[in-house]
Amino acid sequence: MLRFMVYRALSLMGVLFSVVTITFFLVHLMPGGPFDRERKLPEQVERQLRAKYRLDGPVLGQYAGYLGDLLRGDLRLSTKYRNRSVNEILAQALPVSAVLGGVALALAVAGGVAAGSVAAAAGRPWMDRTVMLLALGAICLPPFVIGPLLILLFSFTIPLLPVGGWGDARSLVLPAVTLAAPYAAYVARLTRASMLEVLSQDFIRTAYAKGLSRFAVVYRHALRVALLPVVSYLGPLAANLLTGSIVVESIFSIPGAGGFFVNSVLNRDGFLLAGVVIVYCSLLVIFNLAVDLLYGYLDPRIVLYE
Amino acid sequence: MSEGTVLGRAWRARGVAWPCTVLLLVALSACVGPALLPNNLQQVSRESFLAPSAAHWFGTDLNGRDLFYRVLLGAQVSLLVGAAGATVSFLIGVVYGMVAGYVGGPVDAALMRIVDVLYAIPRLIFLLVLISGLDPILRKTMEAGGLGDWIGYSKILILVLCLGLTEWLTMARIIRGQVLSLRKQQFVTAARAIGQRHLRIIFTHLLPNLLGLATVYLTLTIPAVILDESFLSFLGVGVQAPLASWGLLLSDGAQALNPIKGCWWLLLFPAAAMAVTLLALNFLGDGLRDVLDPRRRDQR
Numbered sequence: 328m329l330r331f332m333v334y335r336a337l338s339l340m341g342v343l344f345s346v347v348t349i350t351f352f353l354v355h356l357m358p359g360g361p362f363d364r365e366r367k368l369p370e371q372v373e374r375q376l377r378a379k380y381r382l383d384g385p386v387l388g389q390y391a392g393y394l395g396d397l398l399r400g401d402l403r404l405s406t407k408y409r410n411r412s413v414n415e416i417l418a419q420a421l422p423v424s425a426v427l428g429g430v431a432l433a434l435a436v437a438g439g440v441a442a443g444s445v446a447a448a449a450g451r452p453w454m455d456r457t458v459m460l461l462a463l464g465a466i467c468l469p470p471f472v473i474g475p476l477l478i479l480l481f482s483f484t485i486p487l488l489p490v491g492g493w494g495d496a497r498s499l500v501l502p503a504v505t506l507a508a509p510y511a512a513y514v515a516r517l518t519r520a521s522m523l524e525v526l527s528q529d530f531i532r533t534a535y536a537k538g539l540s541r542f543a544v545v546y547r548h549a550l551r552v553a554l555l556p557v558v559s560y561l562g563p564l565a566a567n568l569l570t571g572s573i574v575v576e577s578i579f580s581i582p583g584a585g586g587f588f589v590n591s592v593l594n595r596d597g598f599l600l601a602g603v604v605i606v607y608c609s610l611l612v613i614f615n616l617a618v619d620l621l622y623g624y625l626d627p628r629i630v631l632y633e
Numbered sequence: 634m635s636e637g638t639v640l641g642r643a644w645r646a647r648g649v650a651w652p653c654t655v656l657l658l659v660a661l662s663a664c665v666g667p668a669l670l671p672n673n674l675q676q677v678s679r680e681s682f683l684a685p686s687a688a689h690w691f692g693t694d695l696n697g698r699d700l701f702y703r704v705l706l707g708a709q710v711s712l713l714v715g716a717a718g719a720t721v722s723f724l725i726g727v728v729y730g731m732v733a734g735y736v737g738g739p740v741d742a743a744l745m746r747i748v749d750v751l752y753a754i755p756r757l758i759f760l761l762v763l764i765s766g767l768d769p770i771l772r773k774t775m776e777a778g779g780l781g782d783w784i785g786y787s788k789i790l791i792l793v794l795c796l797g798l799t800e801w802l803t804m805a806r807i808i809r810g811q812v813l814s815l816r817k818q819q820f821v822t823a824a825r826a827i828g829q830r831h832l833r834i835i836f837t838h839l840l841p842n843l844l845g846l847a848t849v850y851l852t853l854t855i856p857a858v859i860l861d862e863s864f865l866s867f868l869g870v871g872v873q874a875p876l877a878s879w880g881l882l883l884s885d886g887a888q889a890l891n892p893i894k895g896c897w898w899l900l901l902f903p904a905a906a907m908a909v910t911l912l913a914l915n916f917l918g919d920g921l922r923d924v925l926d927p928r929r930r931d932q933r
Binding site for chain 2: 345350353354358468469472474573589593604611
């Protein structure tokens with residue numbers, strides 16, 4: 328087991344390292360520099376700026392220097408938000424996104440699994456069809472349609488919840504639902520498909536044969552195995568949700584990290600971009616490791632290590 | 634179920650015929666609709682934010698343009714980007730997956746590690762970097778190549794390319810898995826034994842066996858690409874006015890939605906058009922999977 332985990336951890340570290348490298352060189356290859364303005368800066372100034380942000384010298388030297396800084400936990404200065412370090416920016420914005428994303432993650436998994444297993448196991452075709460149609464609808468409509476619709480319904484027509492903003496639990500509801508909707512729908516589809524497959528297996532017939540109730544069979548025996556595909560989707564799901572979404576954050580005016588994702592590319596803010604990518608990728612790696620561990624617990628038939 | 638060809642079987646299967654009909658209708662009205670509409674609907678006018686009426690079926694937008702016309706125009710761009718982008722990803726994914734699965738060994742391992750790494754880069758970032766990297770290059774080449782008049786359409790080309798370049802990962806994994814299992818079967822060994830070349834085996838023996846599965850995922854990639862395009866339009870890096878895409882119309886509509894002056898039609902009609910198309914595509918993909926996916930066929 329330990330050997331397997333070490334091997335997995337090492338290969339995931341390899342992925343992380345490759346992603347850092349690719350990001351660094353992609354930023355370098357992108358046309359336009361971080362100091363390009365409408366009026367060209369004097370050469371002297373630009374040279375000094377480049378020196379300050381350590382963007383001078385040969386590329387490989389820059390890359391080596393950057394890797395060294397990363398190992399020390401220094402994500403460097405943002406070239407757009409002058410004099411603020413990437414660490415500072417992320418420390419401010421990520422917790423906001425993580426809280427929102429955490430709530431959305433819980434909603435997506437709980438709602439999706441519940442809807443999917445009910446659709447597959449309730450034995451009522453109309454229920455199955457309604458749930459799946461709703462799920463498809465949530466996948467087909469982008470969040471910038473769902474978000475405003477929810478605002479219109481629950482803030483203006485029925486004044487229940489605030490339009491946006493950040494600070495109390497009530498303002499979390501609408502953005503979390505908007506963020507979770509498409510993922511919940513996807514989880515519901517995954518759960519339904521795998522539940523249908525599991526319910527046709529021999530051990531389910533055995534469970535019925537020894538006299539268990541339908542409820543016990545579906546939710547205690549089948550669900551545990553049917554969850555496996557959902558669990559393996561948790562890695563990308565968590566990484567996506569916890570790092571924030573620019574769409575939801577801009578609709579509900581939430582000061583999260585999603586905006587930095589997009590703006591760092593548009594501003595050629597290389598170190599901020601790399602920082603965001605590193606956070607995303609680390610989350611993905613950590614959650615994938617956790618998923619490997621969960622697998623063995625959920626289905627003891629699976630042997631991870633050879 | 635052996636009567637008839639695959640196509641005939643697919644058409645009779647539940648959940649294939651009606652999505653096809655819906656999609657054909659949408660595509661047909663997108664192609665010929667804008668040309669049939671009267672000329673005065675196509676221009677900017679002073680009648681902004683008119684509610685739907687007999688003259689303007691879907692109402693008008695901020696600049697007084699007829700929304701019905703805009704939705705049809707958006708359908709052209711969205712369907713084009715969706716279909717072409719998915720085709721690019723289909724080609725890359727199928728070739729990549731076939732090479733990895735057929736060659737096997739260290740090549741397979743290396744190719745699949747690359748896919749793993751690309752999966753770990755946030756897709757939106759990947760897209761934005763590609764777009765902002767390739768866009769100026771394409772513009773310059775178009776200008777240099779004497780295609781200056783077409784510069785407005787360069788964005789569409791870029792979107793097709795970049796969305797195709799980011800969507801092929803899942804396709805490659807699925808095709809590789811399928812090739813891995815096909816490669817061990819007797820008909821491939823037999824083909825090798827009578828001395829057929831690898832390329833010939835790939836094209837005449839493996840490819841026909843893969844096309845069903847690949848078509849299913851092609852159908853499911855189109856809605857994903859259309860959705861991605863709408864995200865990019867919302868962020869302002871997608872198609873630009875006077876062109877339209879459903880994503881652009883939707884993001885305009887979402888901004889116009891407020892309780893004081895509720896221009897609901899600006900959101901409702903593009904959303905309905907997009908939802909109907911994407912639903913049909915998803916249903917078609919699921920229906921085709923029931924018919925064409927070899928694993929599912931065994932279960933029936």
